[in-house]
Amino acid sequence: MAQAAQDLWWQSAVIYEVYARSFQDTNRDGIGDIRGLIQRLDYLQWLGVNAVWLTPVYPSPMKDLGYDISDYTGIDAVFGKMDDFDELLREVHSRDMKLIVDFIPNHSSNLHPWFKESRSSRDNPKRDWYIWKEAGPNGAEPNNWLSVLGGPAWEWDEQTKQYYYHSFLKEQPELNLRNPEVMEAILEAMRFWLDKGVDGFRVDVMWYLIKDEKFRDNPINPDYKSGMPSSEQLIQAYSSNQPEVHDIVRQFRKLLDEYSEKVMIGELYLSVNKIMDYYGADNRGAHLPGNHQLLLLPWEVKKVAAAIDKYEAALPDGAWPNWVIGNHDQPRVISRIGRAQAKVAAMLLLTLRGTPIMYYGDEIGMENVEIPREEQKDPQGLLMENNKSRDPQRTPMQWDASRNAGFSTGKPWLRLPESYDQQNVEAQKKDPDSLLSFYRRLIALRQQEPTLMKGDYYPVVTDGKLLAYTRRGAGNKAFLIVLNLTDAAVDFKPKDPGIKGKVVLSTSMEREGQELKEGSSLEANEGILAQIIE
Numbered sequence: 001m002a003q004a005a006q007d008l009w010w011q012s013a014v015i016y017e018v019y020a021r022s023f024q025d026t027n028r029d030g031i032g033d034i035r036g037l038i039q040r041l042d043y044l045q046w047l048g049v050n051a052v053w054l055t056p057v058y059p060s061p062m063k064d065l066g067y068d069i070s071d072y073t074g075i076d077a078v079f080g081k082m083d084d085f086d087e088l089l090r091e092v093h094s095r096d097m098k099l100i101v102d103f104i105p106n107h108s109s110n111l112h113p114w115f116k117e118s119r120s121s122r123d124n125p126k127r128d129w130y131i132w133k134e135a136g137p138n139g140a141e142p143n144n145w146l147s148v149l150g151g152p153a154w155e156w157d158e159q160t161k162q163y164y165y166h167s168f169l170k171e172q173p174e175l176n177l178r179n180p181e182v183m184e185a186i187l188e189a190m191r192f193w194l195d196k197g198v199d200g201f202r203v204d205v206m207w208y209l210i211k212d213e214k215f216r217d218n219p220i221n222p223d224y225k226s227g228m229p230s231s232e233q234l235i236q237a238y239s240s241n242q243p244e245v246h247d248i249v250r251q252f253r254k255l256l257d258e259y260s261e262k263v264m265i266g267e268l269y270l271s272v273n274k275i276m277d278y279y280g281a282d283n284r285g286a287h288l289p290g291n292h293q294l295l296l297l298p299w300e301v302k303k304v305a306a307a308i309d310k311y312e313a314a315l316p317d318g319a320w321p322n323w324v325i326g327n328h329d330q331p332r333v334i335s336r337i338g339r340a341q342a343k344v345a346a347m348l349l350l351t352l353r354g355t356p357i358m359y360y361g362d363e364i365g366m367e368n369v370e371i372p373r374e375e376q377k378d379p380q381g382l383l384m385e386n387n388k389s390r391d392p393q394r395t396p397m398q399w400d401a402s403r404n405a406g407f408s409t410g411k412p413w414l415r416l417p418e419s420y421d422q423q424n425v426e427a428q429k430k431d432p433d434s435l436l437s438f439y440r441r442l443i444a445l446r447q448q449e450p451t452l453m454k455g456d457y458y459p460v461v462t463d464g465k466l467l468a469y470t471r472r473g474a475g476n477k478a479f480l481i482v483l484n485l486t487d488a489a490v491d492f493k494p495k496d497p498g499i500k501g502k503v504v505l506s507t508s509m510e511r512e513g514q515e516l517k518e519g520s521s522l523e524a525n526e527g528i529l530a531q532i533i534e
């Protein structure tokens with residue numbers, strides 16, 4: 001719970017993920033672009049967020065919609081030109097905001113010149129830039145590892161008669177980061193963006209970056225049940241989260257440390273204890289190893305409270321927390337927990353200790369949009385059983401009630417829901433009680449109160465029906481947050497009966513200014529932020 005005295009921009013920032021294809025289109029091709037994002041920066045500034053995490057805009061054949069890079073130091077024409085990117089960076093900085101770019105060092109596109117060379121012959125100097133192995137007996141795959149998208153993770157190359165490895169699509173061959181030349185090339189690419197002035201990276205699938213040196217078979221998962229993704233038939237004992245990954249992360253960090261105050265966010269889907277390893281020895285690893293618990297947990301008070309407490313307790317000294325409730329890979333928060341809980345979720349995200357990472361559109365309550373199979377774009381949905389499509393959470397931003405919600409005057413790459421005529425930025429800006437207005441007030445309050453940005457977190461013990469905690473120890477105010485995750489009224493019964501506060505912000509505006517104390521009844525789906533009266 002103790003925190004070191006630190007004062008770095010990414011610790012007090014609210015980070016906002018922009019899914020590049022879906023934010024704003026300006027050239028009428030129905031796909032969002034960099035100029036579109038520039039146009040919408042005023043909105044982000046109005047909302048109060050401090051940093052944008054932009055999903056990949058590198059040249060790409062788009063097999064995985066940009067997560068398959070064919071040039072690490074360029075911009076895909078779909079998104080614009082390098083000049084547009086430079087302008088974006090200037091515009092972001094002129095608003096006193098930061099720009100974090102997505103970076104994908106685990107794999108490139110199969111059309112990257114490196115891979116083209118690598119596959120051209122066994123003795124090509126870049127052969128060892130990717131992971132090539134001889135076939136097993138009778139032409140079998142080199143080991144039993146499975147692709148996340150189903151089927152073996154090995155693809156046979158007829159020309160050179162070897163297999164290459166890919167955790168994701170076969171069009172995303174895995175780079176061999178054990179090879180120092182590859183590492184240098186990746187660092188070179190990162191340096192390119194750092195020299196331009198980007199403020200950090202979100203490193204894609206950080207825990208995959210290195211594999212077992214001996215490529216041992218993964219063990220069978222005894223807990224596998226039908227309906228689970230087929231890749232989960234095995235435990236990834238050897239194909240991910242290997243001890244040497246921390247050397248790689250450390251090298252990235254060393255590079256970042258040559259510049260001032262850059263941030264590295266790591267994408268990680270791992271248990272809490274394993275996440276902690278990514279802070280690195282002496283906190284010289286990732287600044288923000290992704291904490292994805294709130295994306296995956298059932299929305300139940302005991303489970304959420306236990307997860308927060310466990311995470312807080314596990315943090316190494318001096319490590320800074322982070323929280324996420326939505327991203328481009330997971331179903332929309334509202335579709336997981338219900339619209340009635342949207343403000344409660346916002347309050348949780350923005351009052352926990354640590355850096356909150358928001359997902360575009362969550363602030364207006366965008367929900368999963370059902371996309372008919374013939375319109376789907378996500379390879380994950382098209383290739384995996386049980387339709388795991390991520391298209392529903394990647395639909396165009398809903399700006400206003402005009403055609404295509406103001407996103408594009410062309411045909412949007414994914415359809416919009418009919419409800420966009422009400423669920424949009426313009427309509428919600430006018431309504432002081434809207435979800436958007438609530439987010440804006442919460443963000444403003446957070447930024448005004450050092451305690452909410454930097455204060456310590458303490459759980460408040462209740463009878464287990466409400467999620468309650470305090471924030472104290474930075475600034476001269478202390479806050480009590482009480483959240484009702486259910487759709488029934490619940491009385492506040494703290495173990496410490498003396499604790500009370502004056503309501504500063506509530507999901508029910510009429511509550512504001514009142515006292516919150518033992519016995520106060522929270523309405524269904526109510527969340528309260530109160531300043532503690534000592």
Ligand code: GLC
Pocket residue numbers: 064067068104168204205267328329
């Ligand atoms: C990460 C990205 C996801 C992508 C995958 C493969 O999980 O967030 O969108 O498909 O990596 O690059």
